[in-house]
Amino acid sequence: MADAIPQQALARAVRAAFGAGARIVAAEPLFGDASSRRYVRLRLADGGAPPTVVAMLLGADRFPLGSDELGERAASDELPFANVARYLAARGFAVPTIHRDASASDSLLLLEDIGDTTLWAAASARPADARPLFEAAVDLLAAFQVAGAHHPDPSCLAFRRRFDGRLARWELEHFVEHGIETRHGRSLAADERAGLLAALDLLARPFEQGAPVLVHRDFMAWNLHLRDGRLHLIDFQDALLGPDAYDLAALLTDRTTGTLVTPAFEAELIRRFVRARAAAALPVEGDLAARYRLCALHRALKVIGRFHYLERVLGKPGYLAYLPGVYAVARRMLAALPELESVRSRLAAHVPELT
Secondary structure (H helix, E strand, O other), X not given: OOOOOOHHHHHHHHHXXXXXXXXEEEEEEEOOOOOOOEEEEEEEEOOOOOOEEEEEEOOOOOOOOOOOOOOOOOOOOOOHHHHHHHHXXXXXXXXXXXXXXXXXXXXXXXXXXXXXXXXXXXXXXXXXXHHHHHHHHHXXXXXXXXXXXXXXXXXXXXXXOEOOHHHHHHHHHHHHHHHHHHXXXXXXXXXXXXXXXXXXXXXXXXXXXXXXXEEOOOOOOOOEEEEOOEEEEOOOOOOEEEOOOHHHHHHHOXXXXXXXXXXXXXXXHHHHHHHHHHHOOOOOOOOHHHHHHHHHHHHHHHHHHHHHHHHHHOOOXXXXXXXXXXXXXXXXXXXXXXXXXXXXXXXXXXXXXXX
């Protein structure tokens, strides 16, 4: 049974945000994400309120990068979403306005309603628009990294957290634990597990080398909303410092992206990203293409483990249906990484879809 919508708490937040006369006339649950957060669109009346707002109902992962990943809690009780939103808005990025932060009292936020049109939805509905939309997304990503490099802010949580080798290896362990062990209902022998993780350790290289940049961590076509001709960022609460290729790989190798972004267009977009960074006095260093492939494979394996965890451990149905596209990305990246030839057969023994 779905959790009930906290009507009284929402009504309090609406009145606090828009005045005593503001009231909710309808509440519509929205499709959520892979966290314990939920979203509800509220239709409002009176009090000078906007016609609609979106309520973010917080769950157990109020601080999503908690002890299980970073090994520490943020040195602040402020909600990461609100903290990072303030930085991004100050730098001119389009993010939802926070109408009311009731996270401490009622575990919710009232956000500006930026609509339901994601980059993916817009590009799918009008394939002719896919090229300019993905070009705009790449330009936005370059601007995101440039802002982080030229305007670091220690008051923003993103600049106090690192997507480093330790976190990269944690995600590889998560893949083995759930993408293999949970999937098959048995633990690997200790030597097999250790050997597999050692073989995959090459994927942690981009997270330990080079100058880190501001990373959204889930910069994909489902987390970019198109409104009034401009791309808006959402789901940025996990932002941190990490490899320059990570968000680019997330955008261009998501499970569905291949139906709109051909390999030739992918190569064009990578070159466009390099030019945009150089034009903003933040040139890309070293072999971006190599880092891109490693990050793309790392992310695909992380997602495979994550989706098995969501479905088999947390009991959230539907995620395994997304895996064929993720397996396809992983196969493509394995084929492009001859240095991982020795691990391919070892992986395929447990994940036959990677053959």
